[in-house]
Amino acid sequence: MTIRSLTPALSVSPQIDPADVVALAASGFRSIVCNRPDGEEAGQPTAAAIAAAAEAHGLRFVHIPVMSGGIDEGDVATMARALADLPAPVLAYCRSGARSEQLAGMASARGADGSVAHYDIIVIGGGSAGIATAASILRRRPGVSIAIVEPCADHYYQPGFTMVGGGIFAAEATRRDEAGLIPAGAEWVRGAAASFDPASDRVTLADGRVLGYRALIVCPGLKLDWDAIPGLAGALGADGVTSNYRYDLAPYTDRLVRRFRGGRALFTQPPMPIKCAGAPQKAMYLSCHRWERAGLLGQAEVQFHTATPSLFGVAAYVPALEAYIARYAVDLQLESRLVSIDGPAKVALFEQRRGDAVRRVEERFDMIHVVPPQVAPEFIASSPLAAPSGFVAVDEATLRHSVYANVFALGDVAATTNAKTAAAARKQAPVVALNALAALDGAPPVAAYDGYGSCPLTVEAGKIVLAEFGYGGKLLPTFPKWMIEGTRPSRISWLLKEKILPPVYWHGMLRGREWLAAPAPIGSGA
Structure with missing residues (x-):
């Protein structure tokens, strides 16, 4: 029996047996709510059997049966009244616990009389x-x-x-x-x-x-709009396609960089607005620094494709970043937007603006760090x-x-x-x-x-260009220059x-x- 606590007063679980009630009472529960109709499957204990066991051990019992996908306003109001009246803590159960959790959540937004919560x-x-x-x-x-x-x-x-x-x-x-x-x-x-x-x-x-x-x-x-780039959503997490913009993929970035022994590494940035405008290039700088320390940077062909017309939106920080672009020999491609990706083929398609002309360029990759459009x-x-x-x-x-x-x-x-x-x-x-x-x-x-x-631009492990600015690109440093000079790595x-x-x-x-x-x-x- 797996019990999950929703609040100190309410927990949910899958189907229980009459024999489980003694343990529930011993653990402090004072009431039980059954949200499962009788007869849903063979061998299912009846609500009456659980009610008898609850009464024998001094617990209150209420049966509020609801069908999966069929909860209505009457069910919500009944559950709200029950939770208001029953002594806590309460255990609500159904087949898996999901219905009980949904119904309890809906009831929590209602008063005991079923009214809208304010x-x-x-x-x-x-x-x-x-x-x-x-x-x-x-x-x-x-x-x-x-x-x-x-x-x-x-x-x-x-x-x-x-x-x-x-x-x-x-x-x-x-x-x-x-x-x-x-x-x-x-x-x-x-x-x-x-x-x-x-x-x-x-x-x-x-x-x-x-x-x-x-x-x-x-x-x-x-919203991270992964589907805005054809082929991207299905490619993530395999074939060298990664992104630090997802919790489950950031470790994959680490693995790709650690195992990299040379080849083409692409890093992309979509049009604004995005979360932390410096994050796409932070991934690149930290990767390049690791390859530099491992003696592999010379075997890496690194490209940074950004849809923006400049490396960073606040000019004061650009010179320090350009120095790292030169140090890591990065091929900087401004106004270059990722428009599709083929993970198994390891090919990315970019749309690039060059003056008044727009062209499409395919780039092969061994690894690619992608930042999705954001809406x-x-x-x-x-x-x-x-x-x-x-x-x-x-x-x-x-x-x-x-x-x-x-x-x-x-x-x-x-x-x-x-x-x-x-x-x-x-x-x-x-x-x-x-x-x-x-x-x-x-x-x-x-x-x-x-x-x-603030955008702490991690240009290498151990140094950051601390960009701090407000509306209109006005520099708004938190610390005095003698402590942190924000336009230089620190x-x-x-x-x-x-x-x-x-x-x-x-x-x-x-x-x-x-x-x-x-x-x-x-x-x-x-």
Whole structure:
């Protein structure tokens, strides 16, 4: 019998036997809910048999049978009432536990009378932006009711994926359970948002649940569009095709680089916007440095294909990067976009702009690191919250929606011109926290975001060019020049990336601690 805890008060499991009830009682369960109709399969214990065993051991029992794929509003309301009335902790079971989990999730968004659950604030997305913002809000006003809508049980430290691909971090160090990161005082509504009705202050989830809010914070991230490049989705993870943009593929990057003994290595970057504009070339620099140390760089033919017209969007950092392009003898191909890939044949097709002409060029590879095009999630792009770009339309300073005064967005999904990085989300979170609380109070926004983003460009193992900039490419260094000169490679910056930023993320940012990220009041000029 495998039991999975959803909350301290509720767990789910596959089918149980009457003989299991004594162990359940001994482990502290006080109630059992059966969500399985009798007679689904031969030999299945009846609900009456489980009920008798439960009564014999002092446990409450309720039978709420539902068909797989056939849960309706009446089932949800009945489950909500049962969970409100039964002594906790409760074990709900069905054939596999999946129906019980789905029904419990839908019921959690309803009151005991089956009504729509309302919250002061709903946060769409439990990634870095969502968790940090909820934590910042609760540190300022602990009594606020917050729901975090997030379907995934895993939470990833995405800035660490580059280091995994570079053989520096273990992949496991970048993953934690989402449940352990939900701030105290917030409710995790496990599900995916499907649509918005901002005129009525409501969100509908993919499973049909409807949630009401006084303020809405939207930060589900963006979509990695692997299917936008024909042949790519099916090629990943084999034939030398990899990407640090996925948790499961970053270790494959490491293996390819370690086993490389010469040949053609291609690295690609799609059109903007993308997560961390420097990440595509970080993968290349770290790979080249490893080959250099192994005496293999001379046997490597390295190409960097970027759809952008320059190596990096902020000119101040380009000279340092160009020095590494020269050092590693990289064939830099600007305005060169990957348009298709044939993994088994080890051939990539690029569309290149050369002046007014556009040509297509095939390149053979032994390994290729690909970064996919990146777009707004469909449920955002098709919503009334979307800008023409598909991302959420917000004021760049206050991060408040351009039409709906109680809606805010931050992180990768916001239609702002800052770099889409975790560092940007860290700066945006307290701004949104303050402005959302002001909205609850009927007041205008009080804090402003300056567009800060940071991209630690790992040019070699042990050195980083620490790019820090805001709107318009304005340099916004955190540290004085005598400590870190951001436009030059620095060992201190590497120490920051390797040793300091991960614990700052897990133990600072996600807990609402705003080290070097205090929000600036509107009009302060900070």
